[in-house]
Amino acid sequence: MGHAGIASTLLDVSAAEEPPGPVSRQERKQRTRQSLLDAALELLADRSFASLSLREVAKRAGIVPTAFYRHFTSMEELGVALVEETTRTLRGLLRGARTENSGYGGMIRASVHTLHKHVRVHEDHFRFVTRERYAGPGAVSRAIAVELRMFSSDLALDLARFDPLRTWPTEDLHLLADLIVTAMLGTVAELLDARPGDTAADERILAEAEKRLRMVLLGVPHWRPEGQPRI
Amino acid sequence: MGHAGIASTLLDVSAAEEPPGPVSRQERKQRTRQSLLDAALELLADRSFASLSLREVAKRAGIVPTAFYRHFTSMEELGVALVEETTRTLRGLLRGARTENSGYGGMIRASVHTLHKHVRVHEDHFRFVTRERYAGPGAVSRAIAVELRMFSSDLALDLARFDPLRTWPTEDLHLLADLIVTAMLGTVAELLDARPGDTAADERILAEAEKRLRMVLLGVPHWRPEGQPRI
DNA sequence: TGTACATCAGTGAACGCGCGTTCACTGATGTAC
DNA sequence: TGTACATCAGTGAACGCGCGTTCACTGATGTAC
Numbered sequence A, B: 001m002g003h004a005g006i007a008s009t010l011l012d013v014s015a016a017e018e019p020p021g022p023v024s025r026q027e028r029k030q031r032t033r034q035s036l037l038d039a040a041l042e043l044l045a046d047r048s049f050a051s052l053s054l055r056e057v058a059k060r061a062g063i064v065p066t067a068f069y070r071h072f073t074s075m076e077e078l079g080v081a082l083v084e085e086t087t088r089t090l091r092g093l094l095r096g097a098r099t100e101n102s103g104y105g106g107m108i109r110a111s112v113h114t115l116h117k118h119v120r121v122h123e124d125h126f127r128f129v130t131r132e133r134y135a136g137p138g139a140v141s142r143a144i145a146v147e148l149r150m151f152s153s154d155l156a157l158d159l160a161r162f163d164p165l166r167t168w169p170t171e172d173l174h175l176l177a178d179l180i181v182t183a184m185l186g187t188v189a190e191l192l193d194a195r196p197g198d199t200a201a202d203e204r205i206l207a208e209a210e211k212r213l214r215m216v217l218l219g220v221p222h223w224r225p226e227g228q229p230r231i
Numbered sequence C, D: 001t002g003t004a005c006a007t008c009a010g011t012g013a014a015c016g017c018g019c020g021t022t023c024a025c026t027g028a029t030g031t032a033c
Helices: A002-010 A025-046 A054-061 A065-070 A075-087 A090-099 A103-121 A123-132 A139-159 A170-193 A199-218 B002-010 B025-046 B054-061 B065-070 B075-087 B090-099 B103-121 B123-132 B139-159 B170-193 B199-218
Strands: none
Touching: A025 A054, A025 A065, A025 A075, A025 A123, A054 A065, A054 A075, A075 A090, A075 A123, A075 A139, A090 A103, A090 A139, A103 A123, A103 A170, A103 A199, A123 A139, A123 A170, A139 A170, A170 A199, A170 B170, A170 B199, A199 B170, A199 B199, B025 B054, B025 B065, B025 B075, B025 B123, B054 B065, B054 B075, B075 B090, B075 B123, B075 B139, B090 B103, B090 B139, B103 B123, B103 B170, B103 B199, B123 B139, B123 B170, B139 B170, B170 B199
């Protein structure tokens, strides 16, 4: 339970290591549930979700395999919970980064840096999500696809505030937003591949990420949504 | 061996189902090897590589588990062979599509359509590669990364022939090429997600893919490689 | 061409192991009176 | 406040199963003479 508790504070889910006084049955249950999530995430640091066994996760969480079923009906259900845990706060952070900055440049810089900080704090979560995104036909991949669509919709909404984009058809706006989300996911994968603690690598990756986004947005004023494109 | 043979003809590796006359020992060995690759690919249609067992593959290929080791030292080695099988011909096809067309528009259209045709013929191969790309720290993911870098280098080379790109620094060129390769991979994933035989869906996905690439390339003439970007 | 030996792809039994899931249980927490 | 009963998170034994890998083997193909 020790290091599992530490991991959970990173997400600020259950802040205190061992709170004072007696604890209700449902509080204890919630803590064991979190231990299972934390244990799974640690094991997923260098493995695929499909290769993870219920017994391993239970063992690492400090419970007997059969007690797992008190919290999740299957490993798949736990995986979906991990996906939700990953995106829970990031969506709000990114929306904030965009609304608190005006102009492409500021928005790009703030978004990239917000993403960077968040990914570095929750590396295991993002490793899990980038790995499982296309991992197969299971509930986990489906949950990830849903979350990404939400990121994309958030972004499309904010992009629509820019003058040349204001008049774009919705589908073109979503195309652009998807392109940006995909590029950002590539950046996440690069960050997770970099040697740990390699600050220079991080800065290079962030610079490249900003450059990529500028390249994409550079074409926007020249795009003709209706009629023949000029290329 | 029956349907395994059929799958292999799709790749044109061993064309005849049962050639006439006696067959040398090494020919037979090569055929069994191909059966193993085909069997693995069929099983991978809706599963992750990590969840695939040596025994399953051997069984489907029609040999006893222990005979597997006559062909590959491990499942991982088989996985790497599958990656090579996937990209073997596509690289040349895409290079051809670009050199036989001039101008962004023609190149984009030809590339997207070439990719589409190839993906549709070899769906299982591409499902495997898109799934395993980020699947973990194994040899398979590493092999995929190497292949993608080669696609990107090919593309950068061809992009350098365009006038505004001719003078770009190499790193910016590679950034642009990576962006395009990533976008194309997204298109592959969309194609594989579409309902089989849904021609309308295919056409929509291809149209979107072309649009995305045009969006990206639209910014090119306005990019300032040196000095401050205008955004 | 015929014979004797070497090679080696594929066989089949056996091993110890971790897997998911079942089941009846325990004992602390919660609730009704 | 005290007692009797209900709830339910966690236990531990047991099951049948598929796994990767070992080993000694078989018998067709290949080679040397």
